[in-house]
Amino acid sequence: xxxxxxxYELFLAGYNCTQAVVGAFADVIGMDFDxxxxxxxxxxxxxxxxREVCGTFSGAVIAINVLYGYSDPKNVKAKAGLYARIQELxxxxxxxxxxxxxxxxxxxxxxxxxxVPEARTAEYYKKRPCPELCRYSANMVExxxxxxxxxxx
Numbered sequence: 001x002x003x004x005x006x007x008y009e010l011f012l013a014g015y016n017c018t019q020a021v022v023g024a025f026a027d028v029i030g031m032d033f034d035x036x037x038x039x040x041x042x043x044x045x046x047x048x049x050x051r052e053v054c055g056t057f058s059g060a061v062i063a064i065n066v067l068y069g070y071s072d073p074k075n076v077k078a079k080a081g082l083y084a085r086i087q088e089l090x091x092x093x094x095x096x097x098x099x100x101x102x103x104x105x106x107x108x109x110x111x112x113x114x115x116v117p118e119a120r121t122a123e124y125y126k127k128r129p130c131p132e133l134c135r136y137s138a139n140m141v142e143x144x145x146x147x148x149x150x151x152x153x
Contacts, residue, residue, distance in 0.1 A: 003028075004139035007056075011134040014120060016044025020134040021059025025141065029066040044117075046102025051111040054102045056130070056137035057093055061086055063141050067150040085144075092140060097133065105129060 003024045010020035018040035022029075026036035042048055043058040068085055070078035093100050103111055106128065118124055125131065 002139060003142040004135035007059075007134040007138035008131050011131045016041065016117075017055030017130050017134055018043035018059040018062070021056050021137045021141070022062050024138045025063040028145070029063055031066070046111075049111070049115055049117065051103035051106065051108060052101065054093075054100050054105055054133060056133040057090065057100050059134075060089060060093075060137045060141045064089065064144070067145065068148075085148075089140060089144065093137070097136065105133065
């Protein structure tokens with residue numbers, strides 16, 4: 001099963017968009033599944049349902065951070081390298097999906113203004129691109145890892 005299919009299934013199981021993507025990579029990023037989905041829990045709905053950066057893209061960034069990130073705050077080269085990776089992935093996401101902004105992807109003029117998630121009904125899934133965006137983001141990260149194997153230090 002591809003990481004995209006796993007993320008898709010996790011979203012349909014009730015995890016938010018970020019949790020679905022991060023959860024699909026829990027083993028790859030060396031995290032316990034429960035810890036991984038907890039880590040991604042507040043990023044759903046474009047960060048706390050604010051409809052800002054798409055949660056599926058945030059999940060991709062979390063996975064990329066763990067695999068390619070840095071810990072030395074003085075390592076400007078590593079910071080610039082990581083930011084370049086993120087910008088490359090953001091450009092790909094935008095090109096393929098039109099935006100990395102949740103409300104734009106959902107066709108909303110403004111956020112709903114409520115922290116309460118919408119019920120996951122058949123109607124919800126008909127109007128939301130989220131499951132497919134979970135698949136897309138996880139597949140994008142899987143392809144990126146394949147093309148740019150992380151170097152373990």
